[in-house]
Amino acid sequence: MSDFDINQVRRLDGGLLLVFRECLRRRKAQEAAQVLGLSPSAVSHALTRLRDLFGDPLFVRKPHGLVPTRRALELEPQVEALLQLAGAALGGREAFDPSTSQRVFRVSAPEFVTDLIGGRLLNALAAEAPGVLFTVEHMVQGRALEALRRGEIDLAVGRFAGGFGEHRTERLYEDRYCVAARRGHPLIDGRIDAQTYALAGHVYAMAGSETAGDENLPGPLEMTIVARAGAPHWMTVLVMVAASDAIATCPRRLAERHADMLGLQVMDPPFEPMRLAVEAVRRRRTDDPGIDWFLGQLRAAVG
Incomplete structure (x- = not known):
């Protein structure tokens, strides 16, 4: 030197x-x-x-x-x-004790993920780590990865279209789209054909905050859109469907999780459903046993 x-x-x-x-x-x-x-x-x-x-x-x-x-x-x-x-x-590599930790984990995740795993995650933390908290923000892909790089969040979860750069990623779960309609729908009883799908009113959730930024319709068929949720707010969509004769094309795990509570029937669409992979992304150079533990809690919450 x-x-x-x-x-x-x-x-x-x-x-x-x-x-x-x-x-x-x-x-x-x-x-x-x-x-x-x-x-x-x-x-x-x-x-x-x-x-x-x-x-x-x-x-x-x-x-x-x-x-x-x-x-x-x-x-x-x-x-x-x-x-x-x-x-x-x-x-050194600082130990992490979830039973005594007061740490706040910062996560970016779309609503369809937090609705799916949030309840189980809260119950797990209450039992194993009562002092641990987590915060969730909804960010599109570029913003989420930039926030991760800057250390503003600990994990980015959702659908990504590549471009991880210096980060490392793992797949949390896979899902596919389905059709949700209320039980007792006058035209739909357990299955739906292409004509009914095209003519029924759809509540459509814009997918811009699902991290990947994919705003394409989930299927190749025409649809009649009667309402749009702009975040997307999937629970708002499902509640609207449960209270009307409109239908929605949405992530299947989410619809099945809330079907009994909302009185929904969940069906395959009349076309090959689009699949989606939900991934967790973290900073590559971070050796953090706390994040290791929290990521394990996310995996368990997926079920």
């Missing part, structure tokens, strides 16, 4: 790296200061040192907050790796 490199390293400390990371995550100096327990002036001073160290403005102040420069975005994965290595070197 040259004298120049040694001098540069001497000027760099973990506190500066933390300020850099939080300013990238929050895009607001004041919020970064609050997270780190620093004063705004301390964050401002750290940014000045970072700019001098890297020979780049790194962040441009705008009315809505801090906008990172191209150099800052290039540095982000390297800084994150340094912080991960520093944490591992100082603390």
Whole structure:
């Protein structure tokens, strides 16, 4: 290592790296200061040192907050790796005890996944990890993977169209689409033909927040849409179907889970149903026994 490199390293400390990371995550100096327990002036001073160290403005102040420069975005994965290595070197692989943990796990997942596994997951945590909480946000694929990369969430769950980059993924379960209608429907009794499918009114859930961003209709047949749920809010769709003569094409596991409660009949569509794979994605370089444990809870909740 040259004298120049040694001098540069001497000027760099973990506190500066933390300020850099939080300013990238929050895009607001004041919020970064609050997270780190620093004063705004301390964050401002750290940014000045970072700019001098890297020979780049790194962040441009705008009315809505801090906008990172191209150099800052290039540095982000390297800084994150340094912080991960520093944490591992100082603390080792920290043990995780679910019975005493107060950890909050942050997850991105579409509604059809959380509706399917949320109840079982809550019961499992209440029994095994009463202090553990989890939060769920609905994000499309690009936003979910970016949030994962920035450390804003621990896991991204849903349908993905590839592009995992530095992350690693595993399949949680597979499903296929079905048709749901209320029991006692005047035209449908346990099965549905192509003509009835085409003429019956459909409640259609837009699939933009199912992470993969696929907004295509799930089958090759024409359909008459009478209502759209825009999140998609699958439970809203199923409740509307249960209270009307409309039908819905939706994930089968979800429909079967709520069929008895809502009084639904669940049928194969009159075409080869589209299949969907639900995957869990995590940061590749993260060696975290807590996330290992929580992912195991998700697998068990699928049933």
